[in-house]
Amino acid sequence: MRPGAWGRPPADGGQTLVTNEPLCLHSYWRSSAAYRVRIGLNLKGLQYDIAPVHLVRDGGDQHKPGYLDINPQRLVPVLQHGQRLLRQSMAILEYLDEVWPDKPLLPATARDRQRVRALAEVIACDIHPLNNLRVLQYFERDWGVPQPERDVWARHWMQVGFEAFEALLQDNPATDTFCNGRVPTVADCCLIPQVYNARRFGVDLAPYPTLLRIERACLALPAFEAARPERQPDAPDTSPG
Template identity: 75%
Template sequence: MAEQLRLYSYWRSSAAYRVRIGLNLKGLAYDTVPVHLLREGGEQHTPAFREANPQGLVPVLQHGDRLMRQSVAILEYLDETWPQPPLLPSSARDRQRVRALSQLVACDIHPLNNLRVLRFFDRSWHVPQPERDNWVLHWIEEGFTALEAMLADHPSTGRFCEGDLPTLADCCLVPQVYNARRFGVDLAKYPTIVRIEQACLALPAFDAARPERQPDAPEEVAA
């Protein structure tokens, strides 16, 4: 019998959203362990969760007795452990492109508008809300401008970021588009990104991973 998978997750965490997509694409069953990032200062800061992840971040994937951190590293672990269907292409050149697109989102866009950054601006520097909103919009738009250029009219771009099958790059792209909508980004400037996002969301694996479909989503959002 396969060892049980548990995903420590928060319904609106885009990093956890990436891993949910990957698990669904692989057809892997898993239990969700909700970690509320806002309740009572954030459950990710409790001693119990810090034992699971000293960084105090979600997601954490538990596979048997092993705890795994960092969403992109988790996705690559899933791909190496359950190779079908693949999240990375077969050629080194195409894998490099997928990793570059993924890291543009996971390393260059997402960290700058993450909850802990915005909380630091608020609580430590007392940055007013409009300035915080402008910060988020600036970095998403700068990243999306580059991402759109890397995707539009590229010979490797197909129905998805790389060809006609979803990859690691799509796992990263869709949650970031969700965040962009949350913060009011004008997505009309990024038609290729939106086209790929819609193609992804038409697949059951992506649809089931949506934040509003998670067991810990608030009732008013799930409705």
């Protein structure tokens, strides 16, 4: 959870970025957006604390007045860096890359950066919003959609997105050990949490062999292993007894 040391900040137009201020991630153990940021923080080797935000219990901590001051969108994650509150997982990951450029999460060339961002947005913009907790809760609360039908909805859009993602990876010379090249990028930070979600909803992943191969490579790395939902301090205790 707290590997590594602080990196060096880049030049910032004469403004010094204080990189030794504490980092605290407002997170829910099973949130895929928070999972992305945990992976990014771990890949950077940054120390951070977790401030749990339970999205379900007692109507959800995200709806309480204290949290609304942190994020009026009622979403996780929020990364607090010193006194700054940083919102939206993709913007947070790019912030990490700009403030701590060591172990970059984006490739060196414009063409590869565009590809990585596009792959990440397939997950973050096209798949994830359709199976987000608040969408499924709305179906249940306002439309009375039964659980089995909500699950069919979630599986459908994950399968549609994964079919495209698999096609974008297959036979592309930039695809290697990871989504782009031989080091993880923001595309991998997004992919692994969505594969975790797909398993939760019972998606058949056999048609996506490239995704599964990349998942194996990612989960072999300590940064990904430490970010797994079941390893978070707010994860339910499933130990016997």
